[in-house]
Amino acid sequence: MxxxxxxxxxxxxxxxxxxxxxxxxxxxxxxxxxxxxxxxxxxxxxxxxxxxxxxxxxxxxxxxxxxIIFTGCGSESDNLAVRGVMFAARNAGRGNHFITSCIEHPAILETGQQLVDQFGFEMTVLPVDEAGRVQPATLAAAIRPETALVSIMAANNEIGTIQPIEQLGRIAHESGALFHTDAVQAAGYRRWNLAELPIDLLSMAPHKFYGPKGV
The missing domain is CATH 1.10.12 (Lyase 2-enoyl-coa Hydratase; Chain  A, domain 2)
Structure with a gap:
């Protein structure tokens, strides 16, 4: 045998x-x-x-x-980014509204929903096109004066769609909102120059690219 x-x-x-x-x-x-x-x-x-x-x-x-902030996992990083920005924005009087997409990781969607249900924040969940992409025009139309944060993942963990995060980040910045991207699935597949990219908060997990778990 x-x-x-x-x-x-x-x-x-x-x-x-x-x-x-x-x-x-x-x-x-x-x-x-x-x-x-x-x-x-x-x-x-x-x-x-x-x-x-x-x-x-x-x-x-x-x-x-x-x-650079170390957390226990990608989900904790996402959670910290969303909660941290939204509570800081509310306390500073900079807005109460958060935008994300319908295909985000549960660490984003469930955290956002909890902020809505338990703390009175507002959340807009954007649709995606047939390829799973968030269209920049859709984001631009959803932004309000009180939008504090936009969170769109760099690459989807189930269908692999790569989002146009440079365009989406610029749209967020033009309105005065911060931009977060969950790059856990994409981190090992491209170069990240945060001095040039329109990204304020970036989540990564090294166990996706030959590093240890628990970071």
Whole structure:
């Protein structure tokens, strides 16, 4: 009886951790394992590693290190982006309205619906065309003076549609709204230059491109 070799074909869901990543992380499992918030030697060593990682990510994205926020997963990142912007906007008197699309990840749609149901925010859910794309004209027509945030994913996690986020982001900015994109599914497939792209908040998850889970 011949042996069959299993082939993993679900890389869009998650990827194995690359050997170089394992090697880079190993010291923090076996030597520099302190709590990075602790003030003792082991904590400071872990904190140095954390800040080095933050600076490396910032360089890859052409962003500032202080702009990099670590969360436990992509869903938490989405949740934090939407809640953070909307509550800050309301508190500053800058708006109460949030726009997203009908094919977003539940981390966006369910968070938005909770903001509507429990906190009195307003949300517009945009339709998509036959290819699953949000048309820029549709977004432009939905924006109001009180729109604080537009959140459209870069690539859909089920049908793979790539959204025209550069156009959508510019439309949001022209109205004074911030633009968030869930790039979890797209992060490993293009270059992200946040100094040039009209993106204010970007969500990524390294387990989609050979990094560890839980970040």
């Amino acid at each position: 011949s042996q069959r070799k299993l082939i993993y074909m679900d890389h869009s869901a998650t990827t194995p951790v690359h050997a170089d990543v394992v090697a880079a992380m190993l010291p923090y499992w076996t030597e520099d394992y302190g709590n990075p918030s602790s003030q003792h030697y082991f904590g400071r060593r872990a904190q140095n590693g954390l800040e080095t990682a933050r600076q490396t990510i910032a360089r890859l994205l052409n962003a500032k290190a202080k702009e």
